[in-house]
Amino acid sequence: MTNEEKKNLKSKIEDEIAHLKKQIAALEAKTKPIAPDCGLGRLTRLEAMGEQHVNSKVLDEAKLRLTRLQNALQRIDHPMFGICIECEEPIGIARMEIRPESVRCVACAAEQR
Numbered sequence: 582m583t584n585e586e587k588k589n590l591k592s593k594i595e596d597e598i599a600h601l602k603k604q605i606a607a608l609e610a611k612t613k614p615i616a617p618d619c620g621l622g623r624l625t626r627l628e629a630m631g632e633q634h635v636n637s638k639v640l641d642e643a644k645l646r647l648t649r650l651q652n653a654l655q656r657i658d659h660p661m662f663g664i665c666i667e668c669e670e671p672i673g674i675a676r677m678e679i680r681p682e683s684v685r686c687v688a689c690a691a692e693q694r
Contacts, residue, residue: 582662582663582671582674582677586674586677587657587658587662587663589678590657590677590678590681591654591657593678593681594650594653594654594657594681594682595654597650597681598647598650598651598654601643601646601647601650602647604643605640605643605644605647608636608639608640608643609640611632611633611636612633612636612637612640646682649682650681650682652682653681653682663677665684665685665686665689666684666685666689667685667686667689667692667693668686668688668689670686671686672684672685672686673686673687
């Protein structure tokens with residue numbers, strides 16, 4: 582991976598981290614407990630609780646991805662950044678642009694599933 586590609590990935594990671602932090606803040610507001618004395622009807626309350634559950638799952642995924650991106654940002658200057666941890670071959674730049682937190686190439690990631 583060239584220095585220019587790493588520079589572009591670093592910028593992309595920083596942008597995604599900023600976006601995820603905003604998304605997490607919004608999701609945290611949506612996942613606050615719903616008061617039982619809330620003026621919602623029975624079905625509306627159940628729908629709100631269902632939506633809250635979905636938002637909670639999305640929030641968990643966003644926090645996990647944020648952690649992975651922050652780790653990738655710390656590793657980006659390491660010589661092994663962009664190298665698959667399984668086969669030790671370079672991870673394709675196209676994959677790194679889509680998922681910069683990737684630690685496995687497409688082939689090894691597919692085998693793991």
